[in-house]
Structure formats: structure tokens, C-alpha cells
Amino acid sequence: MNAKIFACNTIADEIQKVLPAGMSCELLPYALHREPRKLKLELQARIDADQDHDTLLFGYGLCSNGVVNLHSKVHTLVIPRVHDCISILLGSRKIYQQEFDKCPGTIYLNKGWIDQGGEPRAEFLKYSAKYGEENARYIIETEYNHYKRLVFIDTGVGDYASLVEHSKQVAKFMGATFEERESTCQLLKRLVTGEWDKDFVVIPPRMMVTQESFF
Known part of the structure; x- marks a missing residue:
């Protein structure tokens, strides 16, 4: 191949x-x-x-x-x-479905999503700079109001402690529960x-x- x-x-x-x-x-x-x-x-x-x-x-x-x-x-x-x-990060479609069945309103983070600013707190800061804090908060609440859980997927890359702490802070910002899942890719x-x-x-x-x- x-x-x-x-x-x-x-x-x-x-x-x-x-x-x-x-x-x-x-x-x-x-x-x-x-x-x-x-x-x-x-x-x-x-x-x-x-x-x-x-x-x-x-x-x-x-x-x-x-x-x-x-x-x-x-x-x-x-x-x-x-x-x-x-599903790729978690390891299979089956594992994703199990997590979805537990809590459909879940945001998943890994090192890449954090690095790219692809999470609610980072987006809030971007929106605040562009539209003002009040408008930014409205946008974020509208977009993420049905998410109740945040799961950090530990794939064994990056600084584990700082990634977990960042994810916990995002969960706190959202008012969501925080969980971790380990993945071997x-x-x-x-x-x-x-x-x-x-x-x-x-x-x-x-x-x-x-x-x-x-x-």
C-alpha cells in the first residue's frame, strides 16, 4: 500500500x-x-x-x-x-453511541480542539471582541444551551495536566459537568x-x- x-x-x-x-x-x-x-x-x-x-x-x-x-x-x-x-478520537462508532445514549448534550474536547479555539469559552472571547460581551454571551447561550456535559478525550498527546485544567474551566464556564475518557486511537x-x-x-x-x- x-x-x-x-x-x-x-x-x-x-x-x-x-x-x-x-x-x-x-x-x-x-x-x-x-x-x-x-x-x-x-x-x-x-x-x-x-x-x-x-x-x-x-x-x-x-x-x-x-x-x-x-x-x-x-x-x-x-x-x-x-x-x-x-468517534475517531473515542476509538469507534460504538463507543460514541454509548456516550451519546448517556448524555446527548455533550461537548467533546481533545488537544486539537483546544489548540484551534474550537470550544465555547474561546468562542465567547472572540465574539466579545467583535460584538461586545453582552451580545457574545447571548450567542454562546443560544448555541450551547442544551449541552450539559463536557468530556475531555485523553489520547495521550500534549500536556495532560494543562489540557484537563483548560477543559474543566470550559465546563465551568458552560455550567456543565466534566468527565474524562481515555483513548488509544x-x-x-x-x-x-x-x-x-x-x-x-x-x-x-x-x-x-x-x-x-x-x-
Whole structure:
């Protein structure tokens, strides 16, 4: 397998942790997850530009259909059969579903999401600078009012103590309970080592990724 992986910046450290020696990796801006159409166009452009690999791996899930219709004439495309990066970080779709069943209104953080400012307290500070504190608080409360729990996913990267403390402060800011989950990044390991089973969508050349592929 001559493979390359494309992944979101939010899981950059986890990718580096499991990446086999010699495997190429390209990281994409985390903000693309908010604009699935742009994500799709960016990924397709990178697929079309690649002439050096026969297999392209994706550190993404379905991501609001951001991977639907991806295709290649020459590459095999491999994507974890999950909805988003949270399942990837937790280790499986099954683990995510168990957590969802416990508390649907949960925000998950890892080192990448914290580094990228992708959490309520960081967003509040950005909104405050732009719209004023009162308006910022209204925006945050509107966006996050149904979230009751924050889970920090410890994937063994970064400064554990500072990441946990940061996550606790975000939970306090939200008025949410705080929990931790440990992950060994098994889904990512299997993605990059070619251990693809029913947990992965494998699309051969001249075929297209569909939404149905993930169900």
C-alpha cells in the first residue's frame, strides 16, 4: 500500500502519534467542518492533484456529508465509517453511541480542539471582541444551551495536566459537568495500517462515496 492521509487539524497530534514511518500526511483547516461544501471541494481538489499514491486515507467521518461524492479514477479511498472526528478520537462508532445514549448534550474536547479555539469559552472571547460581551454571551447561550456535559478525550498527546485544567474551566464556564475518557486511537491506527473491516468505507477507483456507505 502506497498511501497518503488527509486529515483535519483537530486530530493532527493523534495522526502523528500513529502515522507509520514514510507515510505522507496533509492537514486541512479545522474551520472547514463548519462548511461541508468547501470541505468537499478541498478534499476533491487534493485527490485530483495526487499522482504519487494508490491509496488515499481520510481522517474524517461523514462530516455533514462533506465526504459524499468524493471519487477518483486511480485511487482507493478509505474513510472511517463514523459521523465525525469525535468517534475517531473515542476509538469507534460504538463507543460514541454509548456516550451519546448517556448524555446527548455533550461537548467533546481533545488537544486539537483546544489548540484551534474550537470550544465555547474561546468562542465567547472572540465574539466579545467583535460584538461586545453582552451580545457574545447571548450567542454562546443560544448555541450551547442544551449541552450539559463536557468530556475531555485523553489520547495521550500534549500536556495532560494543562489540557484537563483548560477543559474543566470550559465546563465551568458552560455550567456543565466534566468527565474524562481515555483513548488509544485504535480507529486511527487501523486506518493507517490497512486493517480495514466493516468500520471503514473502502471505495475502489472509479467509484464514488455515497451517504449510504456510512449506514
